[in-house]
Amino acid sequence: MKTKLANLFLFTQKINRQHVQVALALLAVVMFVLGAGAPDSGGLGGR
């Protein structure tokens, strides 16, 4: 358990500012294409 926690701690230390920026940028690109595009798969979803 201690080893697992230590590994987790090491992993979180590796997540630096650059990783967060890349994740945010990827999320932004995904949001952009979802917001800009208008494909429809017919999700009438109980309307």
Added chain:
Amino acid sequence: MILLAAILLGILAGLLLARWRKRSWAFPTLGFVWLVFVAFLPQFFAFYLPATRKHIPDSWVSAGLLVSQVLLLVFCWLNRRAPGVWLLALGLSLNFLVIAANGGFMPISPQTAGRLVPQEILQTVPPGSRFGYGKDILLQPKDTRFVWLSDRFLPPENFPYQVAFSLGDVVIATGAFWLMAAQGKPPEKSSSSI
């Protein structure tokens, strides 16, 4: 889904290209990313969040969609030097044009919609009303402005995932692919960052 697939394929192509050219792949440098989050908010509440989308009047939804897309166009302008962004802007402009010209929603014909949902369900949707909780509105082609820009394309009938998409969507998918794939190329003289 097709748009997200374009991003994934673009990343894959960029990684392969980078490996082939023996250089590392980097995520595209984009500025004013916060603007995308702000622009997406109205669409998130109007189309994606089940708790809110059924309570927002259609007039607000259409207005929110138009405002959202204008903000995304501003984002494109601010990042115009990044590879593929001009294609994203072109596709978005095509979608914006047809949406703005048809009351703030993307038109889809009953014929096209008939490939997506069973006829008995389709018959419950009156012409001119919204097609589900998405961006589409059911309109006959004769009543549609810029019909060639509407959601009128479909994959082959035997394709497992059926979706109607527009010319603008195709251009946006191409732009997203290019934006991701181009990151595997050697850097050009004109920087993509702003």
